[in-house]
Amino acid sequence: MTTARPTPPSPTPTPPLAPALTPSPAPRPAAFGRALCAMVTPFTGTGALDLDGARLLADRLVSAGCDGLVLSGTTGESPTTSDTEKAELVAAVREAVGDRASIVAGVGTADTRHTLELARAAEKAGADGVLVVSPYYSRPPQEALEAHFREVADASGLPVMLYDIPGRTGTRIEPDTMLRLAEHPRIVAVKDCSYDFLGAQKVLSRTELAYYAGCEEHHLALYAVGGAGYVSTVANVVPDRLRSVLDAFDAGETSQAARLQQQAMELVESMMASGLPGTVTAKGLLGDLGLPAGPVRAPLRPADRRTIDGLRAAYERLVTHPAA
Template sequence: MTFGRIMTAMITPMHQTGDIDWNGVEAVLEHLVATGTEGIVVSGTTGESPTLTQEEKVQLFTYVVERVKGRVNVIAGTGSNDTRSSMELTKRAADCGVDGIMLVAPYYNKPTQEGLFQHFSTIAKTTTLPIMVYNVPGRTSVNMSADTMVRLSSEVDNIQAIKEASGNLVQVMDVISNKPENVVVHSGVDELNLPYLSVGGDGVVSVASHLVGMEMKEMLEAFDRGEIAHAAEIQRKHLPLIRALFMTSSPAPLKYAMNRLGICEEHVRMPVIPLSAEEKLVMDRLLDELQLLK
């Protein structure tokens, strides 16, 4: 399976009550499909997975698969810090018809490297779906070492992709140099998308692609053509926006921006809170400068 070079970690639109806004989910899906996204991660961190119930996640998987109708790949975020519950959700996601799953490194528990290996490999045995493992030490408090990522992708057949969000380019190069040829490595750090590509990365799992998906696609295509200066210009141009998306707890800035674009409501679930008036002004200015407000 090809996960897609431009994947989006999709938000979960919500009403002010905190309930999922299903019309908003559909609007976001159609927007992403129309703006270059080739794979959608449902119920990842940007989708506020820590505050979604298991039942809500299954409902999202089912809804997105039905609405997408095979136009892009649907990747279910089924990872957590509990191996058994991740196994159960993975089985249920498969029944929903998703194309693959993404497993984040367990957060809070701070497992050893051997614990990480056993966590991922144990879940992998419960499914035939292709798996993307996700290393994001800034959120999980544990870094999956290059050796562990290489071992997983070499010894577990259905681990076919790695989302690497450590921001450590040396570690990324170690993984790319030693992984099996058929395993892809995607940037999970929008600020470093082009640097990841430059050392052999295969694609991106993006947050900013909600807003600048076509521009991101242009950057990848320019890089492929050898137009490195043009690709770098695109990366630099959007860097202030990318940074602003994380100026406070994600996905609050992104949801505000998507609301300004008229796509969905801006509401988030606590403990994430809406943007302050000052933060909204920062986002408004950037959206205006990039001419994203139609």
């Protein structure tokens, strides 16, 4: 008699392998584009506003890959330009770039009433948005700070980019304050110079705010966790090289993006960590390259020849280094 063999148990189904991931970054907020330059404000040799120079520089920056230009920020010497000059600058740059790039006008001051006036003037002059820094020196508490930003957002029809740079203003825009401000329909973006990567990610994960790195060394890091891009001073001189970092990341070439970011660090350090303001180093290098810049206004002082030579050497090493 033949004994039937027991039927072996069916093997546990092997779960299918996860499909190979094709690099395809999720859409991210880009209220004003990805690659934004904090543009210097060109002056003539006598220190007057150089509108022709501003048009030439703006056209060069946009042609080299800038999606947007931030005017009259710290790099644009906003503390020493008049209200009239700020409006004239917006109008001239608008004329030069047309609809090829967004224009964000810096309107932040230590006075809420003055900031409201500048926001309305920027809208009239043709800006696409306003950059609003925390009121400096008076160091308002968070409740007052929130009220200030809401008043500015209500003052015009322009979208608002908050500027969080406590190292200059003395006041942090706390993450919880950001979360509340994100509820306002015209507060759409942040320029982050807080050096609080955890706080930035907290706000990123809970809001639709477009987060822009305002610190040059954070461009790729913030972008990799969902940031919208950057607002860069160094872009005044190498707009194409900085944009290439984002382009490589978006193409899924993350190692290449890291290499390109690292290649730029010598110039970044020379311009932003030399002990001189970025305005001074950017204008010194632009002038040495024969590009519109002109002098800085007091209390700033121009870079000396030795500093400019060092900047030029770092620049030459970067631009002659293969980007691929």
